Amino acid sequence: MEKELSISATVSDVVNCLRKMCDVIHANKEYLTELDSAIGDADHGTNMDRGFQAIAKKLSAPVDNDIGGILKMCGMTLVTTVGGASGPLYGTAFLQAGTALAGKQELEPGDLLVAGEAALKGVLMRGKAILGDKTMVDALTPAIAALEEALATGAKAAEALEKASIAAETGMTGTIPIQARKGRASYLGERSIGHQDPGATSSFLLIRTMAETAREIGF
Amino acid sequence: MKKLINKPEDAVKEELEGMALAYPSMIKVSLEPKFVYRADAPVQGKVALISGGGSGHEPMHGGFVGKGMLDAACAGEVFTSPTPDQMLEAAKKVNGGAGILYIVKNYTGDVMNFEMAADMARLENMVVQNILIDDDVAVKDSLWTAGRRGVGATVIAEKITGAGAEKGYDLTKVADLCRKVNASGRSMGLALTSCTVPAAGKPTFELGDDEIEMGIGIHGEPGRTRMKIKSADELTEILALSIIEDGDYSRIVHEWDEKKGDWVDVTLVNEALKQGDQVIAFVNGMGGTPNIELQIIYRKLHEVCEKKGLKIIRNLVGSYITSLEMQGCSITLVRADQEMIELWDAPVMTPGLRWGI
Structure with missing residues (x-):
């Protein structure tokens, strides 16, 4: 159900979106683990679900009236509960997005880009992966570029996030034919070709959830 | 699966509880967050050595905590890197005021978690250096992969570096020593x-x-x-x-530059034997x-x-x-040069390695 056009997203919209992310990761736990068992160590779904369930638990208690603070809390929770490489990477993404939005009680469409760019920059700094290494960067980079392009032409947030989601999905499936150069999958060499990267997949799922939430609230 | 465990999710916790009961003169254990630390920590004026990684490699790392080797070891879930909060709490517990050396096996997760932990520890005014161990020659190149994995040389590095710290080496000297052992190991x-x-x-x-x-x-x-x-x-x-017969091995690693106050890329070379x-x-x-x-x-x-x-x-x-x-x-x-041999021979008193005492 669409409510009347809103030009901003509130703290409770953000919290709703985060809750949906927790549900989406939980629903895809087995799928992510299955993707990871082909080229990694078969724990991406389990680890991500542990982290996002911890976030869900924290979101069930009252939260600060500060979107940046909430995102930072999510980042810290992921860092301390996920482990592996995903913990620092997603944790850094949320921490950086939170820092970029510190003190905000409402988001304008442009804030999405500010947060998205900060998150991507954090992931690149922490993981040192580049486009084409068969990692989450392959979904995030085109998504942020699509978001920027759409917002520049005056698109609504939901519309821009939809474009970002499509770009992330294309980036995600684009990891299938390439060879991994980072992480545990890289030890497989050419044997990593033909498998979709689990990290790019979870990144796509989270961006798609943001797009869906924005559409529902008419952001 | 046949294993002598109770519940899979309790395995690491119960292992640590067992260790605490078995070796009370050498180590103590924190369960929340999980790490093993020296019974006499913090040792004032000594560089504190901390390692860690996924569990399942015992006695490494918890079994190498004690006099002459590690000050603390962070235990992750089986084959999963521990998290920065464990590494930070371990650092606070064993910090003797002479700095912290994180000894990190080169796995993507371990490297990132220890880097975050080091950044967090520096915010709490600790001086921290991370040194990687990457000695597995089965991985041939570092350009197309996450680089060589940290394996057996870790044990040697923890023993020799631990002896150096016990002898009073400062953080720079301990870090140099650890880097040297790694650069000499395959x-x-x-x-x-x-x-x-x-x-x-x-x-x-x-x-x-x-x-x-x-x-x-x-x-x-x-x-x-x-x-x-x-x-x-x-x-x-x-x-x-x-x-x-492995040739010279060159790769770029991330190390903290105390003077610049930032992470920098450093090229390291293992010379062939x-x-x-x-x-x-x-x-x-x-x-x-x-x-x-x-x-x-x-x-x-x-x-x-x-x-x-x-x-x-x-x-x-x-x-x-x-x-x-x-x-x-x-x-x-x-x-091994003469210094490394002397430090290898130095006394060590840990659950997993003991001599000279």
Whole structure:
């Protein structure tokens, strides 16, 4: 159900979106683990679900009236509960997005880009992966570029996030034919070709959830 | 899956509880967050050495906590990196005011978690350096992969570096020493069987009855080749020659530059072993291989080293860096100078390694 056009997203919209992310990761736990068992160590779904369930638990208690603070809390929770490489990477993404939005009680469409760019920059700094290494960067980079392009032409947030989601999905499936150069999958060499990267997949799922939430609230 | 555990999710916690009861004179244990630390921590004025990684490699790392070796070890879930909050709390607990050295095996997760922990510890005014261990020659290049994995040289580095810190080396000197041991060490392993992570419940990989994985990683990562099993002598020769004939190995690692106040890329080179070198030779069991087989391997390794003009100046034979119940072994050779040999001989008193006391 669409409510009347809103030009901003509130703290409770953000919290709703985060809750949906927790549900989406939980629903895809087995799928992510299955993707990871082909080229990694078969724990991406389990680890991500542990982290996002911890976030869900924290979101069930009252939260600060500060979107940046909430995102930072999510980042810290992921860092301390996920482990592996995903913990620092997603944790850094949320921490950086939170820092970029510190003190905000409402988001304008442009804030999405500010947060998205900060998150991507954090992931690149922490993981040192580049486009084409068969990692989450392959979904995030085109998504942020699509978001920027759409917002520049005056698109609504939901519309821009939809474009970002499509770009992330294309980036995600684009990891299938390439060879991994980072992480545990890289030890497989050419044997990593033909498998979709689990990290790019979870990144796509989270961006798609943001797009869906924005559409529902008419952001 | 047949294992002597209660519940998979309790395995690491209950292991730590057992250790605390078994070795109260050497170590103490924190369960929330999980780490093992020296019973007499913090040792004032001494550089504190902290390592850690996924569990399942026992006695590494918790078994190497104690006088003359590590000050703390952070235990992750089985084969999963521990998290920065564990590493930060461990640092606070053992910080003796002379700085913290994180000894980190080169796995993507471990590297990132320890980097975050170091950044967090610096916010709390601690001086921290991270040194990587990346000695697995089964991984040939660093351009197309996450680089060589940290394996057997970790044990040697923790022993020698621990002795240096005990002797009063400052943080720069301890970090240099750790880097030197790593740059002098090479390892390679093989697996006869897979292993089963308790939470997974089924073997990490499949191997035929007559097959081995040559170049196996300690979490069951694929090696160089899968081949038919051969005699102990033939397999030992393959491992030893892969190490001895490995050329110079260059790679770029991330290290903290205290003066710049930032992480910087540093190019490190392991020079190839050459005739006349003195080495510490380490034959390691993967957890399911009996000592009788490890000694058969050491016998052949000794012969190969002699033939290649390497002098084994010290040795270690036993299961020290394991992969749960995997059958298999690894060989590590570390070129050793006089300083390293003296520090190797220095007293050590830990659950997993004890001499000279």
